[in-house]
Amino acid sequence: xxxxxxxxxxxxxxxxxxxxxxxxxxxxxxxxxxxxxxxxxxxxxxxxxxxxxxxxxxxxxxxxxx
Numbered sequence: 001x002x003x004x005x006x007x008x009x010x011x012x013x014x015x016x017x018x019x020x021x022x023x024x025x026x027x028x029x030x031x032x033x034x035x036x037x038x039x040x041x042x043x044x045x046x047x048x049x050x051x052x053x054x055x056x057x058x059x060x061x062x063x064x065x066x
Contacts, residue, residue, distance in 0.1 A: 015053045
């Protein structure tokens with residue numbers, strides 16, 4: 001299977017909406033819109049994710065072991 005385009009982890013995103021149960025972000029270059037649903041015990045808030053904030057996603061499979 002041939003890989004097309006960049007990985008979601010290779011792009012920067014801007015926050016476009018935030019609720020307690022989801023974060024909506026848009027790719028700066030691709031315009032791709034993603035919805036991030038956090039763990040229920042860690043709600044999101046606008047103080048941490050203000051509208052327009054520039055963020056990058058990290059690949060959890062590449063996390064460094066403790």
